[in-house]
Amino acid sequence: MKIAHISDTHCNYGTDFNEKIFDKAAKMMNKLDADIVFISGDLTTDGLLSEYEFAKEKLNQIDEKLVIVPGNHDERNLGFKLFPEFFGETDFIHTYDDVTLVGLASSEPDKDDGRLGRGRHKLIEQGIKKNDNMTIIGFHHHVIPVPNSGRETNIIEDAGETLDILLKNEVPLVLMGHRHVPFAVKIHKTLLVNAGTFSCNRTRAHFGNTFNIIDIEDDSISIAVVDIRKEKQRKTIEYNLSDGCCINRNYD
Ligand SMILES: [Fe+2]
Numbered sequence: 001m002k003i004a005h006i007s008d009t010h011c012n013y014g015t016d017f018n019e020k021i022f023d024k025a026a027k028m029m030n031k032l033d034a035d036i037v038f039i040s041g042d043l044t045t046d047g048l049l050s051e052y053e054f055a056k057e058k059l060n061q062i063d064e065k066l067v068i069v070p071g072n073h074d075e076r077n078l079g080f081k082l083f084p085e086f087f088g089e090t091d092f093i094h095t096y097d098d099v100t101l102v103g104l105a106s107s108e109p110d111k112d113d114g115r116l117g118r119g120r121h122k123l124i125e126q127g128i129k130k131n132d133n134m135t136i137i138g139f140h141h142h143v144i145p146v147p148n149s150g151r152e153t154n155i156i157e158d159a160g161e162t163l164d165i166l167l168k169n170e171v172p173l174v175l176m177g178h179r180h181v182p183f184a185v186k187i188h189k190t191l192l193v194n195a196g197t198f199s200c201n202r203t204r205a206h207f208g209n210t211f212n213i214i215d216i217e218d219d220s221i222s223i224a225v226v227d228i229r230k231e232k233q234r235k236t237i238e239y240n241l242s243d244g245c246c247i248n249r250n251y252d
């Protein structure tokens, strides 16, 4: 199974959105033949109706099936009421052939901070227990600090409790965004993966606009970061689930 993991498109009519890079990236995505495109939030910048309409129109350029959770920016200005109208439920358990994907809204109206809370922790546990599928959890905010993304802020309030649930249950893969920097690391038996920003002009240093390609086979997960401007792919993680071996090219 191939998942394209994108985040933080920030479709807006101000300075945030880079339409040229979005259009280029959408074309690259369509050549990937991914089974799912998971978007970890911040589709808009201010949660405005015009931005939701714009985001919907732009995302229509991507041919694959989109699975989306909201980010903090999408919940601004009553945007939390618009999200379900445009993109469906904010918290869900989706089952595919060998994979169960639990999507969660970590954001709250008019706040940049994130939290999951006990209801969503229960949803994680429900997703894990559903069948023998591989469980993937996806939400917007980060659960551990992301290197190279500036001073720590907005990490989910209940990061400790969330991390405990993920690690205890040996959830193999967690997909997040928010910090506009790509990052991936394995802790215990869990890969924590952040996508950078797909099309926001607010990039950091040389990280640029990126998205992740996640390849899942029977007993392995590999992650590559795609630099959209350079059209270059760099494999960062190879994790073998059966022997626990993980190569992280950022550090190894
Ligand atoms: Fe963002």
Ligand SMILES: [Fe+2]
Pocket: 042, 071, 072, 073, 140, 178, 179
């Ligand atoms: Fe965000």
